[in-house]
Amino acid sequence: MTALKNDRFLRALAGEPVDMTPVWMMRQAGRYLPEYRATRKLAGDFMSLCRNAELACEVTMQPLRRYAMDAAILFSDILTIPDAMGQGLYFTEGEGPRFRKVVRSAQDVEQLPELDTAKDLSYVTDAVSVIRRELNGSVPLIGFSGSPWTLATYMIEGSGSKDFRNAKAFMFNEPEAMHQLLDKLARAVTNYLNAQIAAGAQAVQIFDTWGGVLSTSAYREFSLAYMQKIVAGLTKESEGRKVPVILFTKNGGLWLEEIAASGCDCVGLDWTIEIGRARALIGAKTSLQGNMDPTILYSTPKSIRAEVARILKDYGPGAGHVFNLGHGITPDVDPANVAVFVESVHELSQQYHQG
Amino acid sequence: MTALKNDRFLRALAGEPVDMTPVWMMRQAGRYLPEYRATRKLAGDFMSLCRNAELACEVTMQPLRRYAMDAAILFSDILTIPDAMGQGLYFTEGEGPRFRKVVRSAQDVEQLPELDTAKDLSYVTDAVSVIRRELNGSVPLIGFSGSPWTLATYMIEGSGSKDFRNAKAFMFNEPEAMHQLLDKLARAVTNYLNAQIAAGAQAVQIFDTWGGVLSTSAYREFSLAYMQKIVAGLTKESEGRKVPVILFTKNGGLWLEEIAASGCDCVGLDWTIEIGRARALIGAKTSLQGNMDPTILYSTPKSIRAEVARILKDYGPGAGHVFNLGHGITPDVDPANVAVFVESVHELSQQYHQG
Numbered sequence: 001m002t003a004l005k006n007d008r009f010l011r012a013l014a015g016e017p018v019d020m021t022p023v024w025m026m027r028q029a030g031r032y033l034p035e036y037r038a039t040r041k042l043a044g045d046f047m048s049l050c051r052n053a054e055l056a057c058e059v060t061m062q063p064l065r066r067y068a069m070d071a072a073i074l075f076s077d078i079l080t081i082p083d084a085m086g087q088g089l090y091f092t093e094g095e096g097p098r099f100r101k102v103v104r105s106a107q108d109v110e111q112l113p114e115l116d117t118a119k120d121l122s123y124v125t126d127a128v129s130v131i132r133r134e135l136n137g138s139v140p141l142i143g144f145s146g147s148p149w150t151l152a153t154y155m156i157e158g159s160g161s162k163d164f165r166n167a168k169a170f171m172f173n174e175p176e177a178m179h180q181l182l183d184k185l186a187r188a189v190t191n192y193l194n195a196q197i198a199a200g201a202q203a204v205q206i207f208d209t210w211g212g213v214l215s216t217s218a219y220r221e222f223s224l225a226y227m228q229k230i231v232a233g234l235t236k237e238s239e240g241r242k243v244p245v246i247l248f249t250k251n252g253g254l255w256l257e258e259i260a261a262s263g264c265d266c267v268g269l270d271w272t273i274e275i276g277r278a279r280a281l282i283g284a285k286t287s288l289q290g291n292m293d294p295t296i297l298y299s300t301p302k303s304i305r306a307e308v309a310r311i312l313k314d315y316g317p318g319a320g321h322v323f324n325l326g327h328g329i330t331p332d333v334d335p336a337n338v339a340v341f342v343e344s345v346h347e348l349s350q351q352y353h354q355g
Numbered sequence: 356m357t358a359l360k361n362d363r364f365l366r367a368l369a370g371e372p373v374d375m376t377p378v379w380m381m382r383q384a385g386r387y388l389p390e391y392r393a394t395r396k397l398a399g400d401f402m403s404l405c406r407n408a409e410l411a412c413e414v415t416m417q418p419l420r421r422y423a424m425d426a427a428i429l430f431s432d433i434l435t436i437p438d439a440m441g442q443g444l445y446f447t448e449g450e451g452p453r454f455r456k457v458v459r460s461a462q463d464v465e466q467l468p469e470l471d472t473a474k475d476l477s478y479v480t481d482a483v484s485v486i487r488r489e490l491n492g493s494v495p496l497i498g499f500s501g502s503p504w505t506l507a508t509y510m511i512e513g514s515g516s517k518d519f520r521n522a523k524a525f526m527f528n529e530p531e532a533m534h535q536l537l538d539k540l541a542r543a544v545t546n547y548l549n550a551q552i553a554a555g556a557q558a559v560q561i562f563d564t565w566g567g568v569l570s571t572s573a574y575r576e577f578s579l580a581y582m583q584k585i586v587a588g589l590t591k592e593s594e595g596r597k598v599p600v601i602l603f604t605k606n607g608g609l610w611l612e613e614i615a616a617s618g619c620d621c622v623g624l625d626w627t628i629e630i631g632r633a634r635a636l637i638g639a640k641t642s643l644q645g646n647m648d649p650t651i652l653y654s655t656p657k658s659i660r661a662e663v664a665r666i667l668k669d670y671g672p673g674a675g676h677v678f679n680l681g682h683g684i685t686p687d688v689d690p691a692n693v694a695v696f697v698e699s700v701h702e703l704s705q706q707y708h709q710g
Contacts, residue, residue: 163649163650163685164650165650165653165685168648168650168651168653168654169650169653169654172651172653172654172655172658172662173654173655173658212627213627214627214648215626215627215629215648216627216628216629216632217629217665218648219627251606251627253608253609254608254609254627254628271570272567272568272569272570272571272574272606272609273571273609274570274571274572277571293523293569293570293573294518295518295519295520295523295524296523296527298520298523298524298527299523299524299527299528300527300528303527303528307527310572330518330520
């Protein structure tokens with residue numbers, strides 16, 4: 001493999017000195033880019049785009065051509081695992097992901113197959129290989145998966161949800177079946193992320209998009225415990241370098257100490273928690289990723305720069321911070337505002353990395 | 356006025372000893388009750404129900420006939436103030452509240468009238484008087500309003516929102532106009548709640564439903580600061596008794612100390628924060644209300660009892676806790692499960708109030 005030309009992202013994750021704060025954006029390969037929309041149209045539907053390694057590589061590269069991002073993230077979906085388990089993932093215009101089959105009983109859980117991710121999700125590992133070749137050492141590649149709890153919510157609800165009533169009722173009424181489901185998913189996610197690492201992913205992120213809708217006790221038992229299992233089972237090193245794990249629970253600000261104690265290398269923050277407060281709590285233990293409100297990208301260059309400056313100042317001097325949005329970029333942001341965002345991070349952060 | 360027969364709710368808010376933990380439910384007069392649906396049908400649309408004091412009284416009383424609730428809450432909507440300002444509130448089936456006019460510029464803010472709540476919202480104070488007469492001292496009556504930030508989000512978006520992009524862009528790009536809007540709303544809310552108190556409300560709650568979508572710094576500046584202003588301007592005593600103020604920010608668990616320092620008497624909790632942790636943080640300063648996940652009401656009597664027991668144990672012995680859901684009850688809960696909930700709180704809490 002080619003040596004990494006820009007390893008700012010990996011250095012920051014390890015808490016090592018950098019010249020400026022690295023930056024990337026969740027969902028950076030996405031609908032806000034006209035070239036993404038063109039490629040997606042070419043592919044047909046969203047899953048056909050995910051399943052075509054060359055096109056998945058193309059959309060992964062698109063934001064890197066426009067912006068000085070310090071990392072690439074595999075273009076895929078968080079729900080590939082339940083899809084490979086036979087749940088039938090599809091997307092409806094403006095309504096997000098849906099499943100043709102739902103899980104509603106212990107028997108449904110029993111019948112879900114154990115995945116052979118190397119075979120069942122080879123389209124993902126193929127994409128990882130193709131992207132690594134194309135990146136040619138320019139920046140590191142991030143692999144990812146949804147968390148077991150987050151995957152389970154979609155599998156049980158059959159779609160997104162406002163109140164997750166079915167997933168929660170299943171959890172309250174059939175805790176054993178729920179644990180069996182989460183255990184199965186945790187095994188699949190572990191294998192899946194390890195397959196991505198074997199194919200070339202240099203860091204991995206677990207997206208716990210819906211952990212924050214749980215009570216603290218339910219979060220511990222039904223979400224965090226399974227992410228902890230995954231972290232423990234991941235390949236620690238690849239190509240002679242540590243493979244860091246980023247754990248991101250949206251609305252997880254109340255549980256930072258416990259998340260940091262999971263064994264992960266970095267805690268992803270949404271925008272509701274102050275990064276300075278998060279650093280004081282867990283900065284000695286893990287690095288931090290985040291935490292700008294994505295809606296600021298709807299505002300003006302002046303407001304974007306001011307918010308970047310505020311967050312950098314709040315984090316303060318020294319390494320250990322990967323700048324990012326607190327959630328994925330939204331579809332109708334002006335791509336010019338993303339340039340302002342990335343440039344502001346690089347420019348304004350240098351003063352915090354002087355010694 | 357008749358002496359209060361059951362003042363458990365007011366005593367708990369004041370941190371005074373009680374025989375058992377008082378309980379009520381946010382949105383307890385609501386669609387999960389068949390008798391509510393019948394009355395609403397009779398009234399026509401939702402706002403006609405709010406505007407008819409006799410019918411508003413009827414639906415306020417309905418849950419009290421079924422369950423041993425320790426408080427009644429005025430039946431109304433959180434958006435009556437912007438409606439009275441001429442924004443044209445209406446409701447669409449399954450899509451929640453909408454406004455015919457939206458606020459999108461400094462000029463729009465300028466043109467909003469200062470309310471004379473006694474006149475412009477007399478239908479609300481009339482309802483308060485009628486309900487107090489009907490309650491006849493059985494339990495206290497809670498008045499309420501939306502918070503300035505929460506009202507502003509609906510006025511700017513024109514409806515509910517997934518990401519509040521317009522409200523946030525307005526805040527980022529025109530902070531002065533935003534502050535002017537919030538200031539106008541804070542004055543209106545203060546007058547409105549004082550009018551409810553004058554008409555007979557014995558406690559008031561401010562619903563900051565959407566404060567939790569803000570960053571910490573934005574929450575402080577654009578939501579909490581205005582609730583603080585309101586609290587400072589409220590009538591402190593009525594009918595020879597303190598009128599306690601409950602401040603509820605959904606997803607506000609990260610900001611409990613600051614909320615408690617606002618001058619409010621009680622902090623409302625959603626279900627993501629542990630009530631024991633909240634008590635350790637702010638229990639010496641304010642009482643607490645909450646904090647059961649409303650979706651538990653979709654489960655079984657056994658699960659509901661177990662969750663009530665868990666929360667009571669987490670709060671521990673002594674006064675200062677008003678049991679409630681962490682958010683409003685949802686429309687298709689089985690009314691029989693609400694009975695289990697209320698009975699469990701009363702029965703299981705007695706052991707914590709022995710001395």
